[in-house]
Amino acid sequence: MRSVSIFGATGSVGESAYDLLIRSGGADRWRVVALSGGRNIARLAEMARTLRAEMAVTAHPELLGDLAEVLGGSDVQVSAGADAIVAAAGMEADWTLSAIVGAAGLPPGLRVLERGGTLALANKESLVAAGRLVMGTAARHGARILPVDSEHSAIFQALGSDDLENVENVTITASGGAFRDWPLDRLEHATVDEASTHPNWAMGQRITIDSASMFNKALEIIETHEFFGIEADRIRVLVHPESIVHAMVTHCDGGSIAHLGAPDMRHAIGYALNWPDRAALPVAKLDLAALGTLSFRAPDETRWPALRLAREVMAAGGAAGAALNGAKEQALDDFLAGRIRFTDMAHAVEAALDDLTGVAGFTTSPGDLATVLDWDQRARQSAAAWAARHGGR
Numbered sequence: 001m002r003s004v005s006i007f008g009a010t011g012s013v014g015e016s017a018y019d020l021l022i023r024s025g026g027a028d029r030w031r032v033v034a035l036s037g038g039r040n041i042a043r044l045a046e047m048a049r050t051l052r053a054e055m056a057v058t059a060h061p062e063l064l065g066d067l068a069e070v071l072g073g074s075d076v077q078v079s080a081g082a083d084a085i086v087a088a089a090g091m092e093a094d095w096t097l098s099a100i101v102g103a104a105g106l107p108p109g110l111r112v113l114e115r116g117g118t119l120a121l122a123n124k125e126s127l128v129a130a131g132r133l134v135m136g137t138a139a140r141h142g143a144r145i146l147p148v149d150s151e152h153s154a155i156f157q158a159l160g161s162d163d164l165e166n167v168e169n170v171t172i173t174a175s176g177g178a179f180r181d182w183p184l185d186r187l188e189h190a191t192v193d194e195a196s197t198h199p200n201w202a203m204g205q206r207i208t209i210d211s212a213s214m215f216n217k218a219l220e221i222i223e224t225h226e227f228f229g230i231e232a233d234r235i236r237v238l239v240h241p242e243s244i245v246h247a248m249v250t251h252c253d254g255g256s257i258a259h260l261g262a263p264d265m266r267h268a269i270g271y272a273l274n275w276p277d278r279a280a281l282p283v284a285k286l287d288l289a290a291l292g293t294l295s296f297r298a299p300d301e302t303r304w305p306a307l308r309l310a311r312e313v314m315a316a317g318g319a320a321g322a323a324l325n326g327a328k329e330q331a332l333d334d335f336l337a338g339r340i341r342f343t344d345m346a347h348a349v350e351a352a353l354d355d356l357t358g359v360a361g362f363t364t365s366p367g368d369l370a371t372v373l374d375w376d377q378r379a380r381q382s383a384a385a386w387a388a389r390h391g392g393r
């Protein structure tokens with residue numbers, strides 16, 4: 001029986017993974033080692049009971065009593081807190097899904113790699129904040145990372161066993177998010193509700209807003225660079241409103257291999273779960289005749305300054321990825337709390353990067369988790385300070 005763990009089980013990606021496990025035999029087919037969640041205790045408990053998980057962990061120590069109560073009478077062990085999540089990640093499992101949102105996903109992901117496990121990685125923030133550390137840890141411990149972000153799963157599938165040397169460039173697509181066609185002067189007045197609607201994908205609120213600001217694609221450019229080891233100038237972004245083509249690999253001979261599929265994360269998760277085999281998945285098959293037209297256009301960096309920031313961060317290297325991610329998470333918190341406007345998020349992130357550029361150590365890639373988290377904190381403070389100065393305008 002294969003054993004699996006899911007970190008971030010109660011989220012959008014976690015729910016998709018749960019659905020795949022249930023549809024493919026549930027507890028009779030899979031030995032579920034650990035499931036983690038945050039505030040959604042009722043759902044975490046329900047999943048743990050149904051899948052007969054060995055361990056259920058909430059990120060919030062004050063909710064441990066609630067979790068223990070709901071799981072009373074079951075064999076599921078319970079624990080709580082960030083350290084407990086890392087401890088659960090240290091429990092042997094054949095396959096572990098990293099689907100916590102934000103930099104909080106980094107420590108458990110690293111723990112899986114340190115035990116030489118297979119990490120199916122949805123948490124792109126890990127690679128943005130700590131690409132060198134994550135990839136180095138995997139290499140040192142003989143661990144495997146399988147990409148789950150849809151574009152990166154698509155590149156992985158399109159590449160197959162091809163040699164990167166023969167690849168001229170890779171293209172990741174962007175839907176353009178909620179404000180793709182809004183007049184530019186309306187953007188600054190965009191509300192949280194308006195930014196929280198995605199044209200094609202059903203996802204958690206944070207990544208949905210990141211899609212609207214294009215910070216999601218900014219993170220994904222860096223994720224591509226760190227995971228595949230492709231130079232920044234060989235990574236392209238194409239706006240593709242239909243979200244059917246997820247990525248494309250263009251070879252030196254002029255041929256391009258694109259990956260197409262319905263916008264449903266169960267494909268990328270299921271691909272990673274079954275890798276290196278393929279299995280039937282409950283995903284709608286494409287009907288290109290019915291779709292008729294697929295459209296593409298170049299991204300506009302005036303509308304989406306996040307794309308420029310990603311390029312600057314890759315050029316800077318060192319701790320710039322950790323700073324970008326930390327500042328972006330803080331700016332998103334500030335937007336969600338109504339402290340800054342939608343368009344201010346990019347200003348706050350840029351200000352944080354400017355503040356930290358030139359600080360001793362910034363040009364060095366963080367070699368350990370503590371250093372990553374230190375730059376993450378500094379960037380959050382800097383972005384928060386920008387919001388305090390400029391918010392409420």
Ligand SMILES: NC(=O)C1=CN([C@@H]2O[C@H](COP(=O)(O)OP(=O)(O)OC[C@H]3O[C@@H](n4cnc5c(N)ncnc54)[C@H](OP(=O)(O)O)[C@@H]3O)[C@@H](O)[C@H]2O)C=CC1
Nearest residue numbers: 008010011012013038039040059100101104122123203204
């Ligand atoms: N959603 C998607 O389709 C895609 C997502 N991704 C990436 O996957 C990750 C998850 O995204 P998504 O599923 O949308 O996110 P959600 O917000 O839907 O879910 C996040 C999960 O993480 C838990 N969580 C939140 N904060 C913490 C914390 N501080 N510590 C531990 N656990 C926490 C939540 O618990 P609870 O809800 O119980 O509070 C929930 O289980 C992100 O990195 C995202 O960028 C990548 C590609 C596609």
Ligand SMILES: CC(=O)[C@@H](O)[C@H](O)COP(=O)(O)O
Nearest residue numbers: 149150174175176177211216
């Ligand atoms: C499903 C997935 O991988 C998301 O990251 C998706 O790419 C978001 O859509 P955008 O193209 O709008 O960023």
Ligand SMILES: [Mn+2]
Nearest residue numbers: 149150151220
């Ligand atoms: Mn993606």
